[in-house]
Amino acid sequence: MGELSPEQATTGSRVRRAMRDVATSQATLIILSIVVALVVGALLIAGADAGVRSSIGYVFARPSDFFSALGHAVGGAYSSLFQGAIFNLNPSDNIAFLAPLANTVAYSVPLIFAGLGLGIGFRGGLFNIGGQGQIILGGLLCGYIGFAWHLPVGLHLVVCVLGAFVGGALWGFIPGILRAKTGANEVIVTIMLNAVAGFLLAWFLTLRAFQANLNTPISPSVAATARFPHFFGTAIDLGFVLALAAAVGVWWLMERSTLGFRIRLVGENPEAAKTAGMNASMTYVWVMVIAGGLAGLAATSQLLSGVAQQLNGNIAGTFGFDAITVALLGRSKPLGTVLAGLLFGGLRAGGYIMQSATGTPIDIILVLQSVIVLLIAAPPLVKAIFRLPDPERRRQHLAKVAARTVRKEAVA
Amino acid sequence: MRLELRHVTKRFGDFVANDAIDLVVEPGQIHALLGENGAGKSTLMNVLYGLYAADGGEIRLDDKPQHFAGPGDAMAAGIGMVHQHFMLVPVFTVAENVVLGQEPTGALGMINVKKARNFVTEISNRFGFDVDPDALVEDLPVGVQQRVEIIKALSRKAQILILDEPTAVLTPQETDELITIMRGLKESGTSIIFITHKLREVQDVADQVTVIRAGQVIGTVPPTTSQTELAEMMVGRAVDLAVHRTEHTAGAVALSVKDLTLLDPEGRAVLDDISFDIAAGEILAVAGIQGNGQTELIETLVGLHKPSAGTITLQPPAGPAQELAGRSVKSILAAHVGYIPEDRGKDGVVQGFSIAENLILDQVGGPPFSSHGGLKMKAIADNAAKLVEEFDVRAGSAHASLSQLSGGNQQKVVVARELSRDLAALIVAQPTRGVDVGSIEFIHSRILEERGKGTALLIVSTELSEVTALADRIAVMFRGRFMGIAPAGTSRNVLGLMMAGVEYEDALAQGARGGTPTSQSEHDGGAEWVS
Known part of the structure; x- marks a missing residue:
């Protein structure tokens, strides 16, 4: 031959x-x-x-x-x-020329946050459909802190962002712990929790504390102390920088940390993970908490930037579902997701x-x-x-x- | 019927799986096709059986060129195949399985079961198959299921029968019975192509041996050719068939199992009151037909199942004795127990991970491969470079995906990972399953090296020759129980009886009376693990 x-x-x-x-x-x-x-x-x-x-x-x-x-x-x-x-071809000035690109960036921020979270789930072998609910919970906490608390500039923003993460993480923890302890299918639990989150939000918006005007299901605006600063007078603000930082963080988590190693291992071959002495169940909880937290951060782009900066029934839009396609399109990798x-x-x-x-x-x-x-x-x-x-x-x-x-x- | 393959070539892309293969099988001949895993035996047979279309060459039956578009054509031309994994419906009876796909029907499309049953009885009597046509296939032992497959092929008027690794799943006694059946078929004029990598069987039964290596015919030789020569033809270099064991210096008991019992969810005992001790520097091999509780035994020992009763005590060389029963896998591994699982692809490795990552699967939690929750990439890469070199893993790069490695090299990765740790005990299942001859040699020598270091080893293997080659003592498992622990050097015959459920003392007595005639090779005294 x-x-x-x-x-x-x-x-x-x-x-x-x-x-x-x-x-x-x-x-x-x-x-x-x-x-x-x-x-x-x-x-x-x-x-x-x-x-x-x-x-x-x-x-x-x-x-x-x-x-x-x-x-x-x-x-x-x-x-x-x-x-x-991308570009406005009939611009009035340089900023107007690039304004569409800035809008694109602004629209992409919640998709990147939620997409990063869902991507971690996919790589960990969990099909998390609960982005929607996690965004809503993130928004509830973030929004409440934003309009009800009074903190100094900077600190207020940090606490608001943390609140968004914690809210989403909490909503991710529930399906995670159910999967770990009872084997409950995360697809069904997260879908159901989306509905629960939607009604929870609607109920909160009936409370006087959450209403700017009596009997209107719209909250007061987030305090100016908690808003993302904008860059160059465009639609781009600190949220995008945070999203990019989150992408880098997710990359480090998945590729360079022991937790990420475990997440990938459990996602690729749960049997081998068990044989290697790993607690696959606890990994599922971690995955859902981090994924939920990142999805929760998506709510910040509506509340801490944007036009309204108010909590309303449509706070999550369809970001939770669009982010699934974003994560799939990005092959669940951080750069791809961005x-x-x-x-x-x-x-x-x-x-x-x-x-x-x-x-x-x-x-x-x-x-x-x-x-x-x-x-x-x-x-x-x-x-x-x-x-x-x-x-x-x-x-x-x-x-x-x-x-x-x-x-x-x-x-x- | 005379079968001739002329220059049969099969390519997958640029890869030539079969390169101009010539093969002649005379009527009534048992023709052994010998070669390592991946040599191209199965591809060639799949071409012959019509599953693949050849890219070149021709298949001739009685000097007439044939064109098979699918297995249906091959069957119609008189070629039957018994696959390594049986194609039977477990909940159907033998007769129903035999007629499946060509059911003789009567009025209103009813299946004429009687006709099928008669056929099974007839064949069964003619060749001494001893198969009950009304038995459900799931109730039959593997050896009998295999006969059902043969009857199925014969019912389709097969004159050339392809047996793909038929002895892989059989006890030594069943193997002897199969060989008798093969001889009977041969007498009646059926040709048999017998695919195997076991040299002993080739010498027992074949009329001609064709050795295939890397897609090419290396030669066709008579079965009288020595095992060493055959092995050399298979591997392409001189192979040392004997396993070199140093004299056994048993230390103190290192692993002690007492009254170990494991119940399945229905309350049946999967492990039934198992007790044994393994000394430091000793190999206890567990033989038995697959599915008699060996898997559960090792999985219980490493903590994947919680035992229902019994104790597993580890006495490390330094420090106090530890009770392992009921502990987590993680803590058992941390107690210096190594584990090479039986199903490498499912439990041992992650195909999508790199070789370097696979080499630290069970050590990622602590130093030296991580600190403060972050992976230490340099330590991981250094470890991989060292082990790839030391264990002769044939890979382009340690960062390549594991899925690019052959089975033998994947197994070397698992072995390297476990042996690179400081071990008090090592639990090994099927160390060389699906591994090429060259790697088998290497893995065996590393296992014996570990024994020399004073590690207590438990090795589960369904390959009796591997068991006899490595073991200091041999336990035989049958339906979740130990039939006894026999010393090294116990004859295949006695072990075979134990594998069929006879207690050691009784087996020894029966063996002495001379049950089934044993083959010559075991009396040679040498350890021939390839047989």
Whole structure:
């Protein structure tokens, strides 16, 4: 059997191998998923556009009408999406030029916080659906401290942020301890606790202490002493810095700490963890407490920055659920989660502009997000569309080749 | 029927699993296919059985080229296969299993069970299978289940029967019975391709031996070829088949187990009143057919199960005796007990972790690998570099994912991790399961080295040859009980009787009367662990 000499292997196949490495990387998969999602989005935008629909009736008589309507609809929507998310191309000054990017960053903050928390859960083998409830509890505590307590500037902010963490951690602790002590399925418990948290918030907002005006379920505004300082007069504030710091912290936790080692071990192979003498149950509690705390921090971006800075029934928005997709998209890794959070933040920021500028419904953003996640969850689909080689098969094959090379060496 | 494989080639991507393999099986021949794990035996048989399409070469039956699109075609052409893991439905009867997929039906689509039953009885009588067609498969011992598989293949008119590692799950007696059955089939003109890595069986039963290594045929030789030569062909270098043991210097008792009992949730005894002592520097091997409580025994010893009754006392070389029963895994491991679990992939390693991380799985909590809750990356990397070198783990880098290693190298990682600690006792299960011959040699020598250091070792193995090669004393387990503890050098015959549930003294008496004829090799006196 002819063995490839090293020279042949390097000269002949280097380009091909480089191409294949690029083609099989996760990054390529994600970028292609985004491209496919934009194409699907374009079809929907075109379908919803009156001009496109009327011109398609005589597309063979005057194709130019159809194509110009198509270009107008899709191009208009996507360019306003872009301008809303990245750069304002008709700025009044430098800050206005970058204002959309700042908005994107601001929208991404709660997604990053909650996504980081959920990502820890995924890596620890827990499917935590309770981001929503954890954000609400974080918000309750953070908001109450913010508007009811009177503390000096700086300290007040620190206590508020801690409150958000503790509130979320508490709501994470419940499913964690139930899983550890009784084996209760965390998926079901966290979903149920979302509902409990929602009603708990509604009940608190009926209390006089939580109402700014009588019989209105909206709290007083958070005191000025507890608000995040803004940078350069943009929408970017200390919250984003905290989110980045949290990402670094999560990286250290997962990659450099013994607790993170245990979390990953339990997530990858709970049997091996038990055999190695680890208490898997306690690890589950830790995972849920940290995950809940991080999700709780997501509430700060509504309460300590933003416009209203009031506790209301919609404090968690849909961040808890969007963060699941952010964590999945980011492969549960901190850097990936930050980038995914920025992407989704950008889609949201741009989506509002797109809706007001072109009338394209913002629901299209939801479609884009869903298609991206769908494609990433089903890599074979993207590979089939773009005819990419299968990285899993390639990896197994490489392992076999390596094993064989080793055997050959052993023989020689 | 004469089978000929001509230049059969099977590639997976750039990897050549079978490289232009030529193989001729004459009618009525027992042809052994010998090779290490991963040599390409199973791939070749899967090509022959139609599970894989060959990338080159051809399969000829009686000089007619064949094209198998799937196992159905292969079966129709007269090829039957008995897989290592049986394809039987446990809750069906033998007859139902035999006709599964080709049920003879009567009026209204009712299955004609009578016809199936008659067929089973007929085959069973003709070859002395002794199989009851109405027994439920789940009630049958493994050896009989295997015969059901053979009947299934014969019922589909198989003239060439592929047996994939058929003896891996059998007692020595069952193995002898299987060999008798194989000879009977051969008499009736059925050809058998017998896949194995056990040299002794090859010499017992085969007419021809083809050795495969790294996807290529190394040679086809008569079974009279010596074991050393066969092993050399398999591995590609001279292999020392004998396990070199120094003289046993038993120290004081280091691990003492008394009246150990473990009940399952239904209250049945999985471990039934087990007592034994192991001295420092002694190896007690536990033999027995898989599933007779060995797994539960070792898992109880390391704290994965809480014993229902009994004591486990560890007497470390220095310090007071410690009671281990009822303690957590963590505290038992901390008491200088090492553990090499039986199912490496499930319990011993984490595929997604790096080699370096796998080497500290059970030591991550304290110094030297962590301090103040943070991992000490340099200590972890240094430890990995040292152990990879010392235990000859063949890996590109210690930071590579463990999943890239072969089974043998993964096992070396587990062995390295446990032996790198300071041990008073070491609990080992199936130390060389799924491990290539070269690594087996290495792992055995490291285990014996640990014995030399004065560690008390308990080794559970279903490979009788491994047990006899390593043990100072041999305990045999049957249905959760010890059938007795036999001295090293006890014959396979006696151990086999014990594995089937005969107490040591009775087995000794029966063995002396000469039960089943024993093969020649065990009288050689040498420790032949590959057999």
